[in-house]
Amino acid sequence: MFKILPPEASNLLQSRPILWSFRRCPYAMRARLAIHASSVPVALREILLRDKPAEFLATSPKGTVPVVDTGTQVIAESRDIMLWALAQNDPEGWLNMPQQGRGLIDHCDGPFKAALDHTKYAVRYPELDPEDERRKAMDFLRDLDARLTITPFLLGPERRMADMAILPFVRQFAQIDRAWFDAQGLDGVSRWLDEFTNSARFAAVMQKYPPWQSGQDQVLFP
Ligand SMILES: N[C@@H](CCC(=O)N[C@@H](CS)C(=O)NCC(=O)O)C(=O)O
Known part of the structure; x- marks a missing residue:
């Protein structure tokens, strides 16, 4: 269950940073994962990408989720939100990661995400060969x-930021055609992905919330 506070209690928590989020967005998911691991308290505002609230657009003119608004700072990139949360509290040592980890996240957010979109939304890219994209x-x-x-894990025996930044995108790719994915012999990736999707943390960050409405009570996260 998520916690909702009445307005008078909310007033006491005005300084709680706001996280604008969309449940199924892999970028928002990685932000929620890091916030969950850090236990940094935020007020979560779920939005619908097809119906963005004016308050959200006023905070984040580029209109993408996730966004954190601390009151003094707006953080509009998911990796920066992970770093912001983990810099405050990192009990599992996610930031204890070699440079290679950053390289893996770069590859995920660049060529892999592009190939994922070209595969998943192939009809939008008639000029591209979906088989080539899936191969990439x-x-x-x-x-x-x-x-x-x-x-x-990707960088050794422990879970690091790279694992948690990349897993939501691998999950999205696997879901395009799970039967095909399962037949590819990616045993290590499958084990890693299954452990993630079966975890209590994944369940916690994938909880459903109704879209935020102006004036409503705060939704406390994590
Ligand atoms: N580079 C950004 C990308 C965020 C992003 O593209 N989020 C998507 C949703 S998954 C979005 O908000 N798209 C805007 C839209 O669909 O209107 C980040 O890492 O936070």
């Missing part, structure tokens, strides 16, 4: 799989 995505997943057959 698979090159990245094979690299991850090589790592994950040696160690439980």
